[in-house]
Amino acid sequence: SYVLTQPPAVSVAPGQTARITCGGNNIGSKSVHWYQQKPGQAPVLVVYDDSDRPSGIPERFSGSNSGNTATLIISRVEAGDEADYYCQVWDSGSDHWVFGGGTKLTVL
Amino acid sequence: EVQLVESGGGLVKPGGSLRLSCAASGFTFSSYSMNWVRQAPGKGLEWVSSISSTSGYIYYADSVKGRFTISRDNARNSLSLQMNSLRAEDTAVYYCARSGIAVADFDYWGQGTLVTVSS
Numbered sequence: 001s002y003v004l005t006q007p008p009a010v011s012v013a014p015g016q017t018a019r020i021t022c023g024g025n026n027i028g029s030k031s032v033h034w035y036q037q038k039p040g041q042a043p044v045l046v047v048y049d050d051s052d053r054p055s056g057i058p059e060r061f062s063g064s065n066s067g068n069t070a071t072l073i074i075s076r077v078e079a080g081d082e083a084d085y086y087c088q089v090w091d092s093g094s095d096h097w098v099f100g101g102g103t104k105l106t107v108l
Numbered sequence: 109e110v111q112l113v114e115s116g117g118g119l120v121k122p123g124g125s126l127r128l129s130c131a132a133s134g135f136t137f138s139s140y141s142m143n144w145v146r147q148a149p150g151k152g153l154e155w156v157s158s159i160s161s162t163s164g165y166i167y168y169a170d171s172v173k174g175r176f177t178i179s180r181d182n183a184r185n186s187l188s189l190q191m192n193s194l195r196a197e198d199t200a201v202y203y204c205a206r207s208g209i210a211v212a213d214f215d216y217w218g219q220g221t222l223v224t225v226s227s
Contacts, residue, residue, distance in 0.1 A: 001170075031210055031212060031213075033210065033212065033213040033214075035153070035214075037153075041219075042203055042217040042218065042219050042220060043145075043153065043203070043214075043217055044217070045208065045213055045214060045215050045216075048208060048209065048210045048213040048215070049209075049210045049213070052210075054208075054215060084152075086152065086153050088153075088155075088212075088213070088214075089212070090211075090212035095167050096155065096167065096169065096170075097143070097155035097158065097167075097212065098155065099145075099152060099153040099154065099155060100152075101152050102152040102153070
């Protein structure tokens with residue numbers, strides 16, 4: 001089955017840029033979606049199809065995807081961005097949706 | 109406003125059954141695929157099952173295949189998950205989620221319902 005690998009934790013100072021990676025075999029050939037989850041809350045879609053933003057999501061959130069790595073990029077990080085972030089893809093080989101293990105973003 | 113409200117969670121003994129429901133409002137339910145995603149305490153997200161708009165396509169995670177059954181009632185704007193032969197490892201918050209523009213993304217989520225499997 002398809003596996004997505006995320007770093008368990010990423011730390012960044014306010015105002016800086018956070019980059020959260022999601023590794024998978026030839027993930028560049030798939031569409032990657034990213035979710036933000038704050039403690040005690042349901043996940044929120046922040047990026048879909050590698051780099052598109054749903055309405056209401058700040059432009060500070062963007063994404064890229066190439067080769068074996070997809071990246072969620074959060075510019076001008078704010079304290080309110082502190083959360084767990086998950087990547088997700090549809091694996092056509094198994095007809096399964098797959099989530100990465102999640103990355104805890106800490107704003108220093 | 110899109111709303112998804114789960115219900116039916118609770119405490120159940122190993123081997124028991126439970127039926128979860130998700131009431132949808134604020135959108136044309138019959139036009140969207142729907143999904144169940146769960147999250148064990150302190151763990152990450154795990155996809156459980158998905159169903160297409162007309163129930164023509166149904167998918168299950170290997171961990172629940174043969175034990176869980178997803179269904180929908182488009183007339184009642186309702187999604188269900190029948191869970192049988194429950195195990196301790198099924199303990200989790202279960203979220204109902206709508207498939208989005210990209211189909212493979214989940215653009216709206218409910219607040220979840222907790223299922224605890226314990227003797």
